[in-house]
Amino acid sequence: MKTLVVFDFDHTIVDDNSDTWVIRSTPEQTLPDWLKKSYQKGLWTEYMGRVLTYIGEQSVQPEHMRAVMESIPFTDGMIELLTFISENKKDIDCIIISDSNSIFIDWVLHASGVKAAVDDVFTNPASIDARGYMSVRCFQAHDCQQCPVNMCKRRVLRDFREKQAKADVHYERICYIGDGGNDFCPVRELKEGDIAMPRKGFTLEKRLRKAISEDSDALHAKIMPWTSGNEILRELTALIE
Ligand SMILES: [Mg+2]
Numbered sequence: 199m200k201t202l203v204v205f206d207f208d209h210t211i212v213d214d215n216s217d218t219w220v221i222r223s224t225p226e227q228t229l230p231d232w233l234k235k236s237y238q239k240g241l242w243t244e245y246m247g248r249v250l251t252y253i254g255e256q257s258v259q260p261e262h263m264r265a266v267m268e269s270i271p272f273t274d275g276m277i278e279l280l281t282f283i284s285e286n287k288k289d290i291d292c293i294i295i296s297d298s299n300s301i302f303i304d305w306v307l308h309a310s311g312v313k314a315a316v317d318d319v320f321t322n323p324a325s326i327d328a329r330g331y332m333s334v335r336c337f338q339a340h341d342c343q344q345c346p347v348n349m350c351k352r353r354v355l356r357d358f359r360e361k362q363a364k365a366d367v368h369y370e371r372i373c374y375i376g377d378g379g380n381d382f383c384p385v386r387e388l389k390e391g392d393i394a395m396p397r398k399g400f401t402l403e404k405r406l407r408k409a410i411s412e413d414s415d416a417l418h419a420k421i422m423p424w425t426s427g428n429e430i431l432r433e434l435t436a437l438i439e
């Protein structure tokens with residue numbers, strides 16, 4: 199049976215937030231105050247829609263935006279980890295579940311040469327129109343109270359596993375690699391034998407610590423905090439051998 203590796207994208211595969219990195223493509227490299235102030239809690243994707251429209255209105259060409267996005271730094275060790283995964287596809291399936299968008303993730307993975315590692319990407323769908331304006335839509339409605347309105351990563355993971363099970367693909371274990379508050383919901387879904395891999399010093403690790411201090415049985419998965427993708431690479435190598 200295979201191992202399923204699930205990645206978050208922002209601050210996990212890449213060492214920044216792709217949605218804020220794109221602002222570097224504007225002539226001023228910043229957003230006007232009225233736009234920044236238009237953000238309403240929980241409605242990030244709608245806000246990003248306004249940001250992308252604004253970027254289009256500044257006559258920023260998609261090619262320029264792409265070049266800027268391709269310069270986003272990868273987190274230490276992540277290229278090595280993804281390269282290892284691409285070389286071990288017979289043992290490892292790999293998906294990304296992210297609140298970024300399909301175009302940013304595609305550009306970054308393509309430029310890095312590690313796209314072959316990734317079997318599927320679940321994220322907000324983006325497109326570029328005839329004017330060169332980019333737009334983004336919400337990924338999926340759901341009924342989880344814990345998560346942002348456009349995406350519950352637990353639901354995405356559950357749907358993916360059900361789809362795979364129908365095709366008779368079952369996983370020996372799941373490794374979930376993430377950093378953020380919206381990675382907490384899917385990690386709670388993990389079972390014994392699975393591994394939660396929170397980035398050290400980031401929100402997910404803190405949320406997990408708090409959950410365990412309040413209830414030592416809160417989580418079934420083993421927890422392995424990491425600083426570099428190389429630590430995950432070593433763990434994964436040992437697991438599939
Ligand atoms: Mg993240």
Ligand SMILES: [Zn+2]
Nearest residue numbers: 342345350383
């Ligand atoms: Zn949720």
